Each structure stands twice: as structure tokens, then as C-alpha cells.
Amino acid sequence: xxxxxxxxxxLAVFGASLVxxxxxxxxxxxxxxxxxxxxxxxxxAAAVLVLGxxxLAVxxxxxxxxxxxxxxxxxxxxLLVLGLNWLRKAILRSSGHKAMHDEDAIYAETVxxxxxxxxxxxxxxxxxxxxxxxxxAFKGVFLEGTEVVLIVISLGAAxxxxxxxxxxxxxxxxxxxxxxxxxxxxxxxxxxxxxxTAVGIMLSSFGVFWVGEGAGxxxxxxxxxxxxxxxxxxxxYFSYTALLRTLLPAPAKxxxxxxxxx
Amino acid sequence: MTAAIARAARWLGRFLWxxxxxxxxxxxLATGAIVAIAFLLAGSEWLGAILLPLLAAGFLLxxxxxxxxxxxxxxARS
Numbered sequence: 001x002x003x004x005x006x007x008x009x010x011l012a013v014f015g016a017s018l019v020x021x022x023x024x025x026x027x028x029x030x031x032x033x034x035x036x037x038x039x040x041x042x043x044x045a046a047a048v049l050v051l052g053x054x055x056l057a058v059x060x061x062x063x064x065x066x067x068x069x070x071x072x073x074x075x076x077x078x079l080l081v082l083g084l085n086w087l088r089k090a091i092l093r094s095s096g097h098k099a100m101h102d103e104d105a106i107y108a109e110t111v112x113x114x115x116x117x118x119x120x121x122x123x124x125x126x127x128x129x130x131x132x133x134x135x136x137a138f139k140g141v142f143l144e145g146t147e148v149v150l151i152v153i154s155l156g157a158a159x160x161x162x163x164x165x166x167x168x169x170x171x172x173x174x175x176x177x178x179x180x181x182x183x184x185x186x187x188x189x190x191x192x193x194x195x196x197t198a199v200g201i202m203l204s205s206f207g208v209f210w211v212g213e214g215a216g217x218x219x220x221x222x223x224x225x226x227x228x229x230x231x232x233x234x235x236x237y238f239s240y241t242a243l244l245r246t247l248l249p250a251p252a253k254x255x256x257x258x259x260x261x262x
Numbered sequence: 263m264t265a266a267i268a269r270a271a272r273w274l275g276r277f278l279w280x281x282x283x284x285x286x287x288x289x290x291l292a293t294g295a296i297v298a299i300a301f302l303l304a305g306s307e308w309l310g311a312i313l314l315p316l317l318a319a320g321f322l323l324x325x326x327x328x329x330x331x332x333x334x335x336x337x338a339r340s
Contacts, residue, residue: 073297080293080318081282088286088326097330146281204318211297212314216304219311229315236319240326248330 005226009155010168012202016151017172019195020144022187025180026103027140030110035133042129043137048173051145059153059162066157072214075154080207082151086200087237093193094237095244101192107185110136151203158210201237205229288328292321 024044032040062071092098114136148169156165179187209226212219219225283290296317303310 073300077293077297078282080296081289084289084292084318084322084325085284085286087322088289088329091322091326092329146277204322207293208296208315208318211300212303212310215297215300217300217310217314218305218307220307225311232315232319236322240323244326244330248327 005159005223006161006164008202008205008226008230009159009161009165012199012206013148013152013155013165013168014172015195015199015202017148017169018176018190019192019199020148021141021173021176022103022190022192023101023106024141024144025176025187026107027110027144028137029180029185030107030114031133031136031140034111034114035130035136039130039133040137043134043139044141046134047138047141047145050142051149054146054149055152055162055166058149059157059166062153062157063160063162069214069216072158072210074214075158076207076210076212076214078150078207079154079203080211082147083200083203083205083207086196087204087233090193090197090200091237091240091244094197094241096249097244101196103187103190103192155206158206197237201230201233204233286325286329288325289321292318292325296321 028040028044031043066074089098093100114132152165152169153162156162159165176187205226208229209219221228296314299317300310300314303313
């Protein structure tokens with residue numbers, strides 16, 4: 001495996017984990033502030049544990065028992081779906097057709113919802129445990145983390161670097177966790193939209209590469225094709241954003257859209 | 263026990279559907295098409311290496327233009 005593709009792998013996993021964990025942190029902090037820190041932190045820790053077990057339970061058998069070419073086509077397709085969706089959103093956001101992701105707005109919305117629920121008489125247990133706070137924190141970390149798990153398993157399994165991919169994800173979780181503990185609030189200063197664009201570009205590059213490689217296409221330069229594909233998607237991103245900005249300008253107020261997909 | 267497993271399976275199915283298909287089924291379809299074309303180009307070098315990224319970029323443009331026309335909905339989360 002070439003150094004440049006290993007670097008792209010680490011950056012893709014670290015970036016994806018960083019933005020997803022920043023989003024999860026917003027929900028954990030909202031749950032902690034409105035329902036109590038103990039339950040929120042326990043919920044977050046339980047979700048991280050379940051996600052770790054998922055990586056081991058799904059990733060290790062995939063590497064050992066699935067034929068490598070079939071594995072590469074499947075993970076390539078998965079990475080392509082994730083990457084194209086992330087890029088699509090990035091282009092719509094940069095061109096003003098979709099509202100930028102806003103952690104402050106999400107935090108305020110979640111705190112308001114949880115406080116209303118608390119006022120309505122949702123009870124805490126005698127030991128200070130709050131099932132709602134636990135559930136919100138667990139769900140936030142688990143749902144945001146599932147995408148990270150898929151990316152770790154896909155990139156790690158396709159390149160036989162599951163350990164390295166998991167390490168990059170853990171590093172991002174630790175960084176966000178430490179910063180979150182220090183500042184005790186959501187991290188709205190993290191340039192999430194920019195990082196998401198970069199990760200979308202890297203996932204699309206790996207996706208196209210592994211689909212082609214698994215199907216039997218011989219990439220010129222082998223692994224060196226990955227940085228070339230990164231360059232290609234960078235050009236596509238800037239071209240499409242410029243196209244939408246100039247030829248198809250956005251309405252005065254950007255479209256605010258809820259998304260269930262990555 | 264069986265009911266719990268069935269509930270978990272339904273949840274997993276719904277989660278995967280939302281996760282992979284969600285509100286952009288065209289991206290999943292495009293990916294399926296790219297996989298099929300990749301197999302048709304198996305054994306090639308430059309042709310596949312040039313055509314595959316171009317196809318993906320074409321599908322991305324179509325999906326982005328479709329996303330531009332969508333009606334607004336509820337929340338600022340993503």
C-alpha cells in the first residue's frame with residue numbers, strides 16, 4: 001500500500017470521525033446541561049462501547065472470510081454512496097442552496113426539547129440517573145458513530161488496515177472528548193462544513209477506486225490513482241459549486257433540509 | 263424473545279434503508295449503475311480509469327440539481 005493512499009485513509013477516517021463526534025458532542029452536552037451529566041456521560045460511554053464491539057464483530061470476520069475482490073466492490077459501493085451524498089450536500093451548502101450545518105442552532109433546539117420534557121414531569125431516579133438524558137446521549141453518539149463505524153470497516157477492510165483506521169477514529173473521539181470536557185459546550189467553531197467537503201472528496205475517491213479495483217479495472221499507477229482521484233473530485237466540487245452559484249443562483253433564503261442519510 | 267428479535271431486525275432494516283437510500287435514492291441507483299459498468303469494463307486500464315470517475319461525477323451533478331429543487335422541510339440538523 002502506497003504512503004499517499006495510507007495518508008488519505010487516515011485523513012478520511014479522522015475527518016469523518018471528527019465531524020460526526022462534534023455533532024454527537026452537541027447532543028451529549030445538551031443532554032448533560034438539561035438532564036444531568038452523569039446520565040449523559042454514561043449514555044455516551046455505552047454507545048462508544050457498542051460501536052467498538054460492532055467494529056470487531058463485523059470488521060474482523062469481513063477481512064478474514066470475504067473474498068477480497070467482492071469485499072472491495074461492496075465497500076467501494078458503500079463509500080461511493082456516502083461520499084457522493086456528503087459531496088452533494090457540500091455543493092448545495094457552498095452554493096447557498098442549503099443552510100450551513102449549525103451546531104449552536106441544533107444545541108438550542110435540543111436543550112429546549114429536553115427542558116420542556118423535564119418540566120412536563122419526566123422523573124429522575126433516586127440515584128440521580130435520568131433515562132431520557134441517557135437515551136438522548138446514547139442515541140446521539142450511536143447514530144453519529146454508526147457512520148464512522150461503516151467508514152472504518154469499509155476503508156480498513158478494503159486496504160487490510162482495520163487497526164490503523166480504528167486508531168484514526170479513536171484519535172478523533174479522544175480529541176473531541178478532551179476538548180468537549182475542557183470547554184463543556186458544543187464545538188461550533190470547528191469548520192464542520194469544510195471538513196465534511198474534504199471527507200466527501202476522499203470517500204468518493206476511495207469509492208470509485210475500490211469499485212473499479214474489485215471489478216477488475218487496472219488503475220494506471222495502481223494506488224497512486226487515489227491521490228489523482230482526490231484531485232479530480234476537488235475540481236468537480238469547485239466546478240459544480242461555481243456552476244450552481246453563477247448559472248443557477250439560490251433563492252434569498254437557503255433551503256433548510258432535514259436529512260436522514262449521511 | 264422472538265418479538266424482540268423481530269423488532270430489532272425491523273429497526274435495523276429501517277435504519278439501513280434511511281442510511282443508504284434515504285432521501286437520495288438516485289445516489290444509490292447511480293452507485294449500482296457504476297458497479298455494473300465497472301464489471302463491463304473489467305480488464306481495461308485507461309478506459310475504465312477515465313470513464314468510471316466521469317460517470318460518478320455526472321450522476322453527482324444530476325443528484326445535486328435534483329437536490330436544488332427540493333422543497334424545504336423541518337429542521338436545520340443534518
